Amino acid sequence: MSSVKQSAIWNLETRHLLLPKLGHEASECEDFIAFDTQTGRFAVTDGATEAFDARNWARRLAQHWVENESALTPEEFREWVAAEGRELHESWSGLSLSWYSEEKARTGSFAALAGIELNLESDSALWKAIALGDTCFLHYRDGNLLKSLPVSRSESFNSAPVLVASDASMHEASMGSVVIDSGSCNDGDILLLLSDAMACWFLERSERNDLDPNCLFKTKGDEELKQFFNDERLAGRMRNDDLAMLRIEIAQRRVG
Amino acid sequence: MYSAQITRANPTCIVLLIDQSGSMADPFSGDSSRKKSDFVAEVVNHTLHDLVIRCTKTEEVRNYYHVAVIGYGRHVGTCFSAELGARQMVPIAQVADYPLQVKSSYKRVSDGAGGWVEIPVRYPVWIHPASDGKTPMCEALTRVKEILERWLLDHPKGFPPTVLHLTDGESSDGDPNEIGQQIMSLGTDDGSVLLFNCHISTRRAAKAEYPIDERALPDGFARSLFQMSSRLPANFLSAAAQLGVNVMEGSRGFVFNGDPSSIVQFYEIGTSLTGMTPYRWMDDDRRSELA
Secondary structure, eight states: OEEEEEOSSEEEEEEEEEEOOTTSOGGGOOEEEEEETTTTEEEEEEEOTTSTTHHHHHHHHHHHHHHOSOOOSHHHHHHHHHHHHHHHHHHHTTOOOOHHHHHHHHTOOEEEEEEEEEEOSSSSEEEEEEEESSOEEEEEETTEEEEEESOOSGGGOOSOOOOEESSGGGHHHHHTTOEEEEEEEOTTOEEEEEOHHHHHHHHHHHHTTOOOHHHHHHSOOHHHHHHHHHHHHHTTSSOSSOEEEEEEEEEEOOOO | OOOOOOOSSSOEEEEEEEEOSGGGGSEETTEEEEEHHHHHHHHHHHHHHHHHHHHEETTEEOOSEEEEEEEESSSEEESOOGGGTTOSSEEHHHHHHOOSEEEEEEEEEEOSSSOEEEEEEEEEEOOOOOOOSOOOHHHHHHHHHHHHHHHHHHOOSSSOOEEEEEESSOOSSSOOHHHHHHHHHOEETTEEOEEEEEEEOSSOOOOEESOSSSTTOOSHHHHHHHHTSOBOOHHHHHHHHHTTOOOOTTOBSEEEEEOHHHHHHHHHHHTOTTTOOOOOOSOHHHHHHHO
């Protein structure tokens, strides 16, 4: 799916893809994408499979981060996560849970989050990014990878990243791992927000100079793109995980 | 090998094989207050709790694992009873739904601000301690082989079964090596069955943990158990390293003359499967008491 937004200077074209694990229903997908091209806020989240209510936590984080106007400094992010976590835990009160759900709920929920905010109002298109976990932000220019955060190498993905925890007692341990950065875009730059399996796949190919993200998306329609990533997972070239991809192409408006 | 994703369509199985002979009623060396059988039952119940929690998706338990708990002593057979007693191999969702009882207690945890708080916790119990009779290890391993052969007929693909065998003494019905080798020759398209052995001792004797060869082992029984222990695949080596256990490429899933802390680690490493972070159910302060 795609959409276009224009400012006085910049065009913004977005496209996104969300796929559940092979063999799973869409309703089981724990990755979420949220964006608002008017405010220039974009987020991808990935609920931790083993966590309690991870789907709701990931959805809440993605949607509310985009609706928010701040949470781009460590202090704002900490306060915002704490408030979201309290609301999530309050939504569980009164539930009649089995012993195992009760045990699971006690440690709260976990998700990875990467969010960016774009400022397209000046001559320079600026981005600010925040990430915690292994959902990633990638910035490409002319087919070359300029920036990848919070994970910068494909071999750095592991099964136990520090995630956004809903339980306040976990915040102290996790907030030190928050990555915040900013930068500017040139005409034609591509920004990607990707959940972990997708990010790992992009980084592997970028490390081998074996990927032009422009080419990949320009030549394939939505169904072709879905089939392409299904084939990659079936062939074992990509981990069989939920996949979320939000692609933003920045272009200068042509006058005349 | 040993890299298949564990899913509901391709579950794996875990067999916990427990020596319940009369000698398991003896205490550990230096701790006369606690029988080995009591401690092992506690660890097995915690391990089952861990497996259930790993498979819990909010309010559903997904059948990523099928589990058997087989005891041997006066009898050889499943340690499950009541609703779970009719089958040798039980999907984890059924294990979750049918503990014999769920005890409530409190656990001390960090409050995140430098202090401690007590939180309520639930301890389900599936098996009770048992210790009676001889040590029919060969008969027990034969039973495990039969269970695995049946299970593998329906599950030829996916992560292979793991057998975690715990004993405190020598076999009373012959050398278990041959039947152990037969179990290790079974497998799926992702690898051979993993057979890990943990021998625990009443005496204070030098323990051997995850050795790569037989040289330091004291006798023929130890060497026999070593030979019927699988090499730890990479994911298990990684889990062991995370727990601070000294392992290397070629280390066998084998402990000899283990103590209580060896038992806890043996189950943590043995259920780490596809590189999962080992679940540390025992508090660090209590863990250090065992060491």
